[in-house]
Amino acid sequence: xxxxxxxxxxxxxxxxxxxxxxxxxxxxxxxxxxxxxxxxxxxxxxxxxxxxxxxxxxxxxxxxxxxxxxxxxxxxxxxxxxxxxxxxxxxxxxxxxxxxxxxxxxxxxxxxxxxxxxxxxxxxxxxxxxxxxxxxxxxxxxxxxxxxxxxxxxxxxxxxxxxxxxxxxxxxxxxxxxxxxxxxxxxxxxxxxxxxxxxxxxxxxxxxxxxxxxxxxxxxxxxxxxxxxxxxxxxxxxxxxxxxxxxxxxxxxxxxxxxxxxxxxxxxxxxxxxxxxxxxxxxxxxxxxxxxxxxxxxxxxxxxxxxxxxxxxxxxxxxxxxxxxxxxxxxxxxxxxxxxxxxxxxxxxxxxxxxxxxxxxxxxxxxxxxxxxxxxxxxxxxxxxx
Numbered sequence: 001x002x003x004x005x006x007x008x009x010x011x012x013x014x015x016x017x018x019x020x021x022x023x024x025x026x027x028x029x030x031x032x033x034x035x036x037x038x039x040x041x042x043x044x045x046x047x048x049x050x051x052x053x054x055x056x057x058x059x060x061x062x063x064x065x066x067x068x069x070x071x072x073x074x075x076x077x078x079x080x081x082x083x084x085x086x087x088x089x090x091x092x093x094x095x096x097x098x099x100x101x102x103x104x105x106x107x108x109x110x111x112x113x114x115x116x117x118x119x120x121x122x123x124x125x126x127x128x129x130x131x132x133x134x135x136x137x138x139x140x141x142x143x144x145x146x147x148x149x150x151x152x153x154x155x156x157x158x159x160x161x162x163x164x165x166x167x168x169x170x171x172x173x174x175x176x177x178x179x180x181x182x183x184x185x186x187x188x189x190x191x192x193x194x195x196x197x198x199x200x201x202x203x204x205x206x207x208x209x210x211x212x213x214x215x216x217x218x219x220x221x222x223x224x225x226x227x228x229x230x231x232x233x234x235x236x237x238x239x240x241x242x243x244x245x246x247x248x249x250x251x252x253x254x255x256x257x258x259x260x261x262x263x264x265x266x267x268x269x270x271x272x273x274x275x276x277x278x279x280x281x282x283x284x285x286x287x288x289x290x291x292x293x294x295x296x297x298x299x300x301x302x303x304x305x306x307x308x309x310x311x312x313x314x315x316x317x318x319x320x321x322x323x324x325x326x327x328x329x330x331x332x333x334x335x336x337x338x339x340x341x342x343x344x345x346x347x348x349x350x351x352x353x354x355x356x357x358x359x360x361x362x363x364x365x366x367x368x369x370x371x372x373x374x375x376x377x378x379x380x381x382x383x384x385x386x
Contacts, residue, residue, distance in 0.1 A: 043328040045375065049346070050087055051368035055355065058294075058336035059346050059371050060121045060128070062154065063386060068092060068128055069371070070117045070336075072352070073136070079117040080130060093157050102136050115146035119177045119336060126386040127160065128152040131178050131187065134165065137357065138174045138191050138238060139230075147175045149185060149198060168196040168205035176238075177336070179252075180384050181245045181266055186252060193217070193239035195254065197269050208269060212280045215240040217256035222291045223308040223333055223353035231361035242305070244297040247381040253303060259289035287320055293352075296337035296345065298378045304345060306334035308353060313337075313345075326374060339380040344373045
């Protein structure tokens with residue numbers, strides 16, 4: 001007898017969209033597991049925007065043009081910054097919030113400083129929202145009280161509200177990313193596979209799809225044709241990672257870092273009366289995607305997914321048609337994407353796969369690290385950010 005999880009996740013031979021047709025500009029017969037391609041020519045549509053002497057893995061912009069960036073901790077320095085008039089990142093909201101050091105008093109530090117900023121975005125309310133992963137890294141012990149979703153008032157440049165996520169985390173949780181949908185926020189746990197649902201009105205956190213096959217990383221994380229390995233040479237496992245909400249708010253798309261992508265109706269996540277153990281039965285295997293660094297969704301419902309194994313960005317239409325938006329040798333582990341209201345896609349090319357933690361203990365990062373932008377001619381999904 002085939003186990004129920006295996007039956008629910010059996011994909012057809014090509015492994016795409018459960019047999020639906022798709023197109024790949026690169027002409028590849030598969031997205032996942034495909035060998036790395038030779039470097040592509042530089043694409044003039046990629047516009048260099050900002051550079052840094054540290055790795056940044058996320059960028060977000062206000063409607064007024066303020067730019068905020070997140071640093072994942074490749075060395076000493078700030079974790080959350082605002083780009084000033086000189087193009088440099090300065091600590092936001094201040095140096096104190098960016099001053100936590102591993103090994104300090106963990107009982108007190110989370111209340112006044114970031115443990116590990118991993119994602120940020122301007123929400124539909126126009127405020128800056130930041131997720132603190134709550135642990136120094138994936139696979140490391142979570143700091144009690146460290147996992148939080150934090151909202152900043154951009155007029156006062158101060159913390160406006162902190163939503164503790166402690167009720168939804170486990171000892172090695174690593175809260176990775178988040179998206180808005182009405183009064184709820186959906187967050188991914190890349191350390192202990194699950195989705196978290198935070199009700200912003202009540203502050204209640206629920207942990208769903210805990211250990212489900214759809215949130216658990218089952219295959220190698222790839223970049224530039226190599227399996228990512230930690231400093232001890234062991235393969236890296238990054239569980240629930242990317243997440244997007246359809247513009248109408250009806251569907252939620254998510255995946256482990258190495259794919260595949262799943263879909264679930266938002267109503268099943270939002271219904272607090274359901275038994276969490278039953279939520280997995282409503283999950284639909286949606287598309288056999290490759291390793292992804294980051295995603296974004298536009299106002300038309302197309303998902304943009306970075307493919308670090310081929311240094312490209314894929315565009316996935318709602319009918320699962322897949323095309324290559326751009327391929328460029330500079331897109332070294334493109335990570336968390338952002339779409340602004342001028343129709344630009346912002347792309348941090350992080351080089352994270354070349355750092356010690358993902359490159360078998362050897363750093364091969366070539367600074368500076370760049371953020372690029374590219375005109376795509378469509379704006380963001382209005383339900384997720386202003």
